[in-house]
Amino acid sequence: MKRQRIDALALDSYQRAARVMLANHLVTRVYPDRIALPLIRRWATELREDLAELFGYRLEVTETTARLYPVHDRLDDARPARSVNDRVFDRRRYAYLSLALAALGRAGDQITLSELAEHVADYASRIEGLDLSTERAADRDAFVDAVGWLGARGALTLADGDAGGWASDPEAGEALYDIDRPVVFALFRPPRALQHLHSVRGLLAEDTDEAPADQARRVRRALVERPVVYLDELPPAEAALLGQDRLIGEVEYCTGLRAERRAEGVSLIDSSGRLSDTRFPGTGTLAQVALLLIGEIADTVLDIDNPVPRRPGALTPDDTLLAHLDASIPTAGVFAPLAEELETSAPATAFIDDDEGIEPVTYPFLDGAWVRTTVTALTDRYGATFAAQWQADAGGLTTEVLALLTKLRLIRPVEDGLLVLPALARYRGAVVTVRVRKAEELFVTAADTDGSTGAGGV
């Protein structure tokens, strides 16, 4: 990457463009906002070269769309599609979305919602276990969510009418959409033909490549995509690359973000929260409880009088997702003559052979009972500030909070508890004191509702 090429005064604009592209992967006239596309087009040439050189990502910029085709090194089940009102997609919505894209591929310039529904229903009827009946409100809602997803990205533009009206009563409501064909085609362009796959591995980058340039790209990708990259999870050659100032400097220069380097690994810190799908620390009960729980975890781990047990193996890759997805490939759709049997060579075993003599790295272990008690205690103390839905559901709250911490790679769940990962220690300082008020003075605390003797009780 040629640093001197970009003028110092324009650097900020370039980095903004890079961040927009890396954060969204798709930029259209309306997505993520109206000013993004002109910015990307201004830097199209530089971005195309740099993103390919640094990360191996392909950037295609046309008149109306900019699309970054990322390279996946691993599967991630924590980046779901969300509807316009932030509801997580379920399997049916994903299926409708795929079918709607298929139908739009052959539509003209415009289409009404009910026509699109008709096409999708037609496709759906040919898939076992799927159905779209416009008489069922739940089906209509799911379908409208899928259409809304397309609308948010500019593949469809509402010309007249209202999709909500159709969802509540298809007899009375209707909507007319303009179709943006380049966006429709840019949305779905998988790295390989799906019907040629016997394994979802085919959609991921091959991790056997030993060329230094590829290894460096893999490390930069991890840096720009994941919250924390731990040295222990990388093969020796890549771990060495992660220690290089140059490599980290390139990513910092491109994104304009600062990396935090520690003995255990590197984390790219997104101070604006724009390059990330979640902001942590952030607002809301889940982030709050996560922060409080981190404080408790850190206290326990650092308590030298009662050392916690340690266990190895926190960062070994987990292949259950791969296996699940491979098992669910609809075999009837696979076009056998061209489908390649991917070699399921496991490079991980090779590394284990190399590392045999070395002591495996261990991480502090906390069991499930401790976590549950701690969350309950936190609920007792701070419950009054939680969103109402979580106050009576400590179990659900615990699940969600642990999911959030796992997503952020601060802990790793294991069968009977969790392993604490080092980056968690960043947030250990959250010392919280709550002024004790009398219950009749302000609030009834959640502790009172249990009848137990909470701190705030009278």
Next chain:
Amino acid sequence: MTDSADGLPSAVPALWDERLRLFSFATAEKRADYLRVLRAFDSARAAYVVLLHADDVAEWISRAEAGGRGEAAAGVPLPAVEIGPLLEQLHRWGVLERSYDGTRAATLAEYRNRHYVYQFAQAGFQAYRAVAGVLAARMEDASLSRLVLPELLADLRTLAAANRDGDAERVYTTLRRLDAALTDMAARAAHFYLSLGDLVRTTEITPESFLAHKDALLAHMREFSMDLARFAPRLAAAIGEVQETGVEELIGRAAGCDERVLLSVAEREADWRSRWDGLRTWFVAAGTDSPETCEADRLREATMSAIAAVLSLLRRVTETRRGGVSRESALRHLAEWFVATPSAGSAHALYDAVFGLGKPRHLSLEHPDAELIPTSRSWWEAPPLEISRTLAETGRAPTAGAPARIARNDAGVRRLREAQLAAQRERAAAAASLSKGNVHDRVLDQRETEVLLRLIDAASTAWVPVSGKVDGTTGSDNGVTLTVRPCDGSTVIRTAAGLLHLNNRRLEVRESSRRGGVR
């Protein structure tokens, strides 16, 4: 042979039925209106206009009837709103062909209204001609000439010369030949639109069906786009030349020699005038100052968009050829894959891998003096971040600037809060009692029923209609989880509000707090 002999008696009447259905408009209650509509199509066709909207039909009707040309049951104007259903009905009978209109609509009403354009189906045209022929008892014009643009050009020059010389008979024969040639061209254009529409509408395109049409289409397009481009200016010039020799004389001469002796001279003149106008508007834009394009330009545009359509068709076909894979089949394969995934988490992972639209994820909050901490230090030893107390204590972001004014309405806040907590408590208690024991074995009280219905509501949004693919669905709320399992026969839940019958579903409610520890 015996087969076909056997098949004949049943097969032929079916075809006949379909053909005879074309004549329904002649006996329907609104037969007069149907005839007016079809006559509009016919006169438009005479002017070489093939595709009509409902609005256009209304215009043609009013134009024809205002011209006082005749026998039409004039008087009541036929508004476009009423024409729509007539056109639909004619389409259903098979008299008219319907296709999508390509132009963009700004509103739903406009879209619906202009959604379709109509033209005569081939059999429908013949049916209409048969009926119109019976009504008017007019002799059919014989069409002898072929579509050749150079001939049109030569004919136009001949026409100019003949008109200049005052050779009425040659004017007439030439004009007739021109007319026939253009009629032929319009017929070809109509057929072109039809077959293209068929091809683009077909849902399953195979290489065979494409190849069957490809030659015809490409030949046609080449013919039109190239010849039109080459000849249009020369034809326009030739038309100008003819007009210089006097259009009125031309029409007078042609009408004078017209062999249709049953028409009055005025009628014949009107007929020829409209034909000449039609011919002229084919190649020359209506007025010098009007932005309207002439029919030839429009046809060339249609040809251009047809080329685009054929190219995209070609891409689809080649995609199919290339390994049995097209974008569309890939997406259908993907939908099937999504439905087959064992859990929501795996579906998310599939979505992420296929679409590649996932955002990266990063920690936020920087150290104020990050440079001072050596990079070799462990996270456990490095100084922790400064976290705003508000964020940790209340889960809300700290606000910058001066503290906001405090609204003192403690009593109201407390009352609301107490009511909220009481409701929450009550629901939690109901949920807890609901999870104790089997819901099918006892009578649920009012609160338990409420909680159960809420749970079913939550579960049904995640409910994929299944035939043995996804085993059950769950909904959770208030710390309990409802699992809906398929079972044989119907089940009943007795509640305070009455009986709740469930078909092939069995409900199970249990406490979900247990799942907290491990994911």
